[in-house]
Amino acid sequence: MTSTPRHATAPATAAPVRLSAEVADALEAGSAVVALESTILSHGLPPGRNLEVAGRLENTVRRAGAVPATIAVLDGTPLVGLTTAQLERVCSPEEDLDKLSARDLGPALASGRSGATTVAGTSVLAHAAGIGVFATGGLGGVHLPPPGETTTWDVSADLAVLGRTPILVVCSGMKSILDIPATLEVLETGSVPVLGYGVDEFPAFYLRSSGQPVPHRVDGPEQVAGAMRAHRTFSPAGMLLANPIPEEAEMDRELHDRLLVEGLAEVTGSAVSGGDVTPALLEHFHTASGGVSLDANEELVVANAELASLVAVELAR
Structure with missing residues (x-):
């Protein structure tokens, strides 16, 4: 995409975001727009492959009839819809972008820093731009307690942001x-409806099922759109649409379980703690699986982008 950026002030907040011309035109026309995060590109995929996946995601959204809006902060400016050159910056290892959650946006904008946006950061900026549908890979959550402890205070900001931001997150x-x-x-405490797309059990990223039931099942984009419209009439909270990884891309469960045990053992015997635990475990998955987890990650986020686009088209009707 090579459109000229425009400045726009979102109706929901006073914070300015800069929209690409393509995104601004689509929003003005009431057309379908799908937000895409940038952390998966800068921190979740290796150089080279991340740029390929970025292009694949945007092309997937367009083929489904929507406009992609990849979101990042560059030089202190929140961008909603990136040019080719901006996407290349996000994917370049030389940029060494910060990882920006919702709490980090203000300091980053004020200091002129650049960063890739997490689920929380992307949700906030997408809503500020007037975008109601967001596709990502996986949602953050409650971390398992450290070894020897029974509770944890490590809870992703994604959950709190989704509880107060009226956006549909497809993951x-x-x-x-x-x-x-x-x-x-x-x-549930945040009054966030959780829908399972074509399934009765909540997915677990690399695996199609976690064994946990989903509160509500939906079997088509029109059902999702109907639920979202009804929810928006009385609640400021967002909605989560859980879309299981495609069957052909699901990781072998035995391999998955072995890598998880190995990764947890490595972390337990190291100085890794807090927010560094999840990246360390994911790095173990990527290296020890011989690339299987990276392939799974790519296929699931592409599938989510397609589904989000179909729902966005229904919402725009």
């Missing part, structure tokens, strides 16, 4: 390295 659940039952409880 493949959350990674199995998180406490999925506790995460679902937190979403």
Whole structure:
């Protein structure tokens, strides 16, 4: 995409975001727009492959009839819809972008820093731009307690932001390295509806099922759009649409379970703690699986982008 950016002030907040011309025109016309995060590109995929996946995601959204809006902060400016050159910056290892959650946006904008946006950061900026549908890979959640402890205070900001931001997040659940039952409880506390797309059990990112039931099942984009419209009439909270990884891309469960045990053992015997635990575990998955987890990650986020686009088209009707 090579459109000229425009400045726009979102109706929901006073914070300015810069929209690409393509995104601004689509929003003005009431057409379907799908937000895409940038952390998966800068921090989740290796150089080279990340740029390929960025292009594949945007092309997937367009083929489904919507306009892609990849979101990032560059030089202190929140961008909604990136040019080719901006996407290349996000994917370049030389940029060494910060990872920006919702809490980090203000300081980053004020100091002129650049960063890739997480699920929380992307949700906030997408809503500020007037975008109601967002596709990602996995949602953050409640972390498992450290070894020897029974509780944890490590809870992703994604959950709190979704509880107060009226946006539909399409993902493949959350990674199995998180406490999925506790995460679902937190979403319930935040009055966030959780829908399972074509399934009765909540997905676990690399795996199609976590064994946990989903509160509500939907079997088509029109059902999702109907639920979202009704929800928006009385609640400021967002909605989560859990879309399981395509069957052909699902990781072998035995391999998955072995990598999880190995990764947890490595982390337990190291100085890794806090927010560094999840990246360390994911790195173990990527390296020890011989690339299987990277392939799975790509296929699930592409599938989510397609589904989000179909729902966005229904909402725009």
